[in-house]
Amino acid sequence: MEVIRPSSGAAHAAPLLRLAGIQKRFPGVHALDGVDLDLHPGEVHVLLGENGAGKSTLLRIIGGVLPRDAGAIYLDGQPIEIRSVHHARRLGIGMVHQELSLVPSLTVAENIALGMWPTLRWYLVDWLAIERQARWVLDNLGVKINPRLRINQLAVAEQQLVEIARVLSLRVRILLLDEPTSALPEQEREHLFAVLHAMRDRGVSIIYTSHRLGEIHRVGDRVTVLRDGRKMGTWLVAETDEDVLVRMMVGRELRELFPKLKVAIGPPLLEVSDLGGGALSDVSFTLCAGEILGVFGLRGAGRTTLARALFGLQPYERGTVKIGGRPVHIRRPQDAIRLGLGYLTEDRRQGLVPHLQVPPNMTLASLRHFVRYGLLDHQGERRTALHYVQELDIQPPILSRRLLFFSGGNQQKVALAKWLCSRTKVLILDEPTRGIDVAAKSEVFRLVGELARSGAGILLLSSELPEILAVSDRILVLRQGKVTGIFSRGEATQEALLKAATELSEGVT
């Protein structure tokens, strides 16, 4: 096991890790083209780039997950081959992956200890020690999650915290974090940054990728931008600003990040009254045709529970739901889809088939539109897929490529296209821009706006205040399963929403 060495004067120290001329090709894609990178002891180095720029590929090479095609890696000035994940770990390199890699059927504690379960005599696993260690790591991260719960009982944000906790529990000198905050709400992000800074001050070097541009100044010391597999440059975070970085990433100026189309609001589409049971109590609201209704709340406020209840994934005990003025009973997702509901889940893996190509993944929820005389209309399916590949700028634009070979953000775009092309009347979007780069975000909201203009109603669940404020017509705030406010576009401000989301949350049981 490597020892963590304290360091001082990080900026002037020799690089701990140096990458020189790294090359990586995949069939049809030059993912990394001669990338150089220096990582100093005790720095947080942010890696920025659009979806598919090569960030994850670079981290995977350092983490021993992928071999490189050419180029050199030096650790402590010595050339080195990082042969496997296991080898990387022995060198003191740990990685938090973009796609969660936990074992769903094991508990939180078992996942944190995975691969190094402490044993008692006769190889008996020391379950108490496992639980103690998990509690210690989670406490350190400032996270309240019961280590005895199974991963599949946790929300995506909680899973992400466990994933981070697992790697923090290893003693590493180099920590690679691939979009660790994509599912995390504000409070938890703050905790994570505090933990990362404490590690940095102990001399740990961190490489960090993110699509939340706002975090860079809070978390990073230096930043490197990749575009199409090439390095555009490295800057001190304190000496650069968002506009410069965006221009470097995207290669052009972005006009408007979150466009808002003017749409006439129509009759009620979805009417929910006194919905209750489970984590919800007496939730009532109306969603009209053409409307984008934002739903805001902190982690655990009941947003995803509400979405699941409406989509028939989780039964509700009380209350009524009307669609188009008619009372309906939604017991299963099939009922929901038949009634014209769509649901983009917060976990994109829930709605996609990784081994299939792009077109079938996009048309999964609308196959019946592509059946003619009982046969699947492959031509039509491909035409539709191509349309969305172009609209959302899915890279690389190769329909025959299996989904699992796309970068994380591009997979998210496919998940979104699946619902955009399904012509649903009521679309529930749970964190739709998770992991999506800045340019794609504005495309996503432009398409969502057009969907609303065509008469659909959109329920937008988001923890991104700037986004939700920019695109919603009204915003509903949930706290502990209750509606604590519904704000019109004019009334809604960051302060008002946060206040409604947090007030009284202490002391109330």
Ligand SMILES: Nc1ncnc2c1ncn2[C@@H]1O[C@H](COP(=O)(O)OP(=O)(O)OP(=O)(O)O)[C@@H](O)[C@H]1O
């Ligand atoms: N295993 C693979 N097989 C084939 N192509 C791949 C594979 N992994 C990555 N690629 C391709 O390499 C390119 C870089 O992907 P990478 O995942 O590194 O991007 P990224 O910068 O992490 O993007 P994102 O922000 O979307 O996560 C993409 O074009 C991607 O499709």
Ligand SMILES: [Mg+2]
């Ligand atoms: Mg990635």
